Amino acid sequence: DSGVTQTPKHLITATGQRVTLRCSPRSGDLSVYWYQQSLDQGLQFLIQYYNGEERAKGNILERFSAQQFPDLHSELNLSSLELGDSALYFCASSDDRGSDTQYFGPGTRLTVL
Amino acid sequence: DQQVKQNSPSLSVQEGRISILNCDYTNSMFDYFLWYKKYPAEGPTFLISISSIKDKNEDGRFTVFLNKSAKHLSLHIVPSQPGDSAVYFCAASDSGGSNYKLTFGKGTLLTVNP
Numbered sequence: 577d578s579g580v581t582q583t584p585k586h587l588i589t590a591t592g593q594r595v596t597l598r599c600s601p602r603s604g605d606l607s608v609y610w611y612q613q614s615l616d617q618g619l620q621f622l623i624q625y626y627n628g629e630e631r632a633k634g635n636i637l638e639r640f641s642a643q644q645f646p647d648l649h650s651e652l653n654l655s656s657l658e659l660g661d662s663a664l665y666f667c668a669s670s671d672d673r674g675s676d677t678q679y680f681g682p683g684t685r686l687t688v689l
Numbered sequence: 690d691q692q693v694k695q696n697s698p699s700l701s702v703q704e705g706r707i708s709i710l711n712c713d714y715t716n717s718m719f720d721y722f723l724w725y726k727k728y729p730a731e732g733p734t735f736l737i738s739i740s741s742i743k744d745k746n747e748d749g750r751f752t753v754f755l756n757k758s759a760k761h762l763s764l765h766i767v768p769s770q771p772g773d774s775a776v777y778f779c780a781a782s783d784s785g786g787s788n789y790k791l792t793f794g795k796g797t798l799l800t801v802n803p
Contacts, residue, residue: 578732609790618795619733619778632790666732670789677723678791680732 579603580681582667588687594655597684601648601669607631608650609670609678610642614663625650626672657688692716693781695794703802708766710797712779715760719781723791724753724764727776736777737764769801 579602589595601608610622612635621634625644636642639657644650654661664685668678694713702708710724720741725733739746739753739762746753752765766773776798780791 578734580732582732607789611791611793619780619791619793621790621792624790634790668732668791672789677735677738678789679735680725682730682732685730 578679578681580667580669580679582665582681582684584684585682586685586687588689589657590689591657591659593657593688594653595657595686597652597654597665597667597686599650599652599667599669599681601650601667602671602679605669605671605679606648607670607672607678608644608648609668610636610650610652611666611668611680612663613666613683614660619666622652654686659688662686662688690715691795692719693779693792693794695777695779695797697797698795699798699800701800701802702769704771705768708764708769708773708799708801710764710766710777710779710799712762712764712794713760714762714781716781716783716792717760718783719792721782721784721789722753722755722762723780723782724751725778725780726773727778727796733778766799769799771801771803774799774801 581600606627622636624632668680723738724736727733776796779794
């Protein structure tokens with residue numbers, strides 16, 4: 577158990593809809609990272625938050641957004657969903673105190689029909 | 690442009706023997722490297738890491754070797770056990786800035802046969 581939790585575990589929705597994925601980092605970790613893993617791609621970095629502030633963006637679509645709340649949990653919002661958004665979405669956290677090691681949650685499997 | 694490459698999609702070894710998983714990178718700014726293991730329907734599990742100031746790091750049955758001049762790293766598992774069967778991901782980061790995002794390879798499926 578990495579200490580990172582994600583909900584829900586599975587999500588099935590229709591094209592055009594909006595969903596929210598939730599992540600709680602390990603106790604004490606200030607950084608939260610979101611990654612997407614689709615069938616034909618490896619794990620792709622989407623976005624990072626550090627102590628409530630956006631720190632870096634990767635290959636994140638404009639239809640996607642994220643935020644980190646004062647209690648450090650984070651939410652990834654996916655809107656106007658398309659079939660190609662079906663993927664595993666992972667959250668990871670780290671303490672960013674001299675170590676780059678990130679600990680991953682179990683992921684949310686999103687299926688867009 | 691794939692900055693981290695794992696050229697072997699799969700590897701099969703006998704229980705008790707050594708497993709060697711390889712990874713190449715192209716970005717010379719990467720200075721921290723990690724290996725993760727992933728079972729189906731689970732998140733990646735951190736295994737071992739190495740900083741670019743070292744060329745070897747050991748943790749139990751797992752050893753990671755880094756060859757900076759060749760931009761190559763490898764993970765050795767000795768002895769291999771059936772429970773090691775999983776997908777192994779190599780990842781790298783550039784910690785020069787304040788962003789520690791990881792760049793992953795596409796993974797190698799390791800199968801350890803009893």
